[in-house]
Amino acid sequence: MTTVFESDGWDARLRVGLLVPDGDVGPESEWSAIVPTGVAVNASRFRFPVGAVEAAADRIAIAPVEYVAAAGPLDDAIGLLNPPSIDIYSLAFTSTSYVGDDGDLVSRLSERANGKPVVTTGQALLAAVEHFEATKVLLVDPPWFPAELTDLGKDWLVRNDVGVARAETAGLPSGQGSVHPGALHRWLCGAVTDIDLVLIGGNGFRAVGAIDAVERDTGVPVVSANTALLWHTLRTAGRPTNGVTRYGRIFAD
Numbered sequence: 001m002t003t004v005f006e007s008d009g010w011d012a013r014l015r016v017g018l019l020v021p022d023g024d025v026g027p028e029s030e031w032s033a034i035v036p037t038g039v040a041v042n043a044s045r046f047r048f049p050v051g052a053v054e055a056a057a058d059r060i061a062i063a064p065v066e067y068v069a070a071a072g073p074l075d076d077a078i079g080l081l082n083p084p085s086i087d088i089y090s091l092a093f094t095s096t097s098y099v100g101d102d103g104d105l106v107s108r109l110s111e112r113a114n115g116k117p118v119v120t121t122g123q124a125l126l127a128a129v130e131h132f133e134a135t136k137v138l139l140v141d142p143p144w145f146p147a148e149l150t151d152l153g154k155d156w157l158v159r160n161d162v163g164v165a166r167a168e169t170a171g172l173p174s175g176q177g178s179v180h181p182g183a184l185h186r187w188l189c190g191a192v193t194d195i196d197l198v199l200i201g202g203n204g205f206r207a208v209g210a211i212d213a214v215e216r217d218t219g220v221p222v223v224s225a226n227t228a229l230l231w232h233t234l235r236t237a238g239r240p241t242n243g244v245t246r247y248g249r250i251f252a253d
Helices: 026-034 052-056 062-069 073-080 095-099 102-112 121-132 147-159 181-191 208-218 225-236
Strands: 014-021 039-046 088-091 118-120 137-141 164-169 197-200 222-224
Touching: 014 026, 014 073, 026 039, 026 208, 026 225, 039 073, 062 073, 062 095, 062 147, 073 102, 088 102, 088 225, 095 102, 095 121, 095 147, 102 118, 102 121, 118 121, 118 225, 121 147, 121 197, 121 222, 121 225, 137 147, 137 181, 147 164, 181 208, 208 222, 208 225, 222 225
Parallel strands: 014 039, 014 088, 088 118, 137 164, 137 197, 197 222
Antiparallel strands: none
């Protein structure tokens, strides 16, 4: 008699420590839908102190983003998720790159993680621009980003020699639970004019389900915060990316 045991996830070939803000389910939801076989994801939460006024209006402010970028919340999150089995850490938070220095942040967090590599969403988005050799980028931020934060995002891209055609928040209802792939698809198809790459900021922005349809209907590659982060994490870890299908051209190579 042969005893057969079912897969239990312990034999993952790559184990990622995903750093997620405490009020967000988006990164884990989207990563769980698209990660290739053999990749395991373990999440750790960090504090993102959105005030009551902003929460009631489904908006965020700059001050909580600066709080996350400073020493403390992310360092604690890595400290809570630092077993030897974690191979690489991925920061599922776009706007720290808008307001801070990714180089300093990565150095600090990697030291906290005993030298393990740390990847930010900002680094991943910039790598995607280079990958597609894009010169006319449309930056689309979630509807809950204030104009000031999107302006900082545009300035960050320009400082990194990215040609930004336009930067705007999506014309959709605010709130993570209010975004549907169909509505995002319609809005993006109307917004894609005279550009060669769409970058979608905000890891809590429900977007990956619409990417393939938008690419097919517009002919323009679309990269979201979460697809960029997963793609760049796999590349940084020396893993193939073409195990991810139906979620954007970026994974094809």
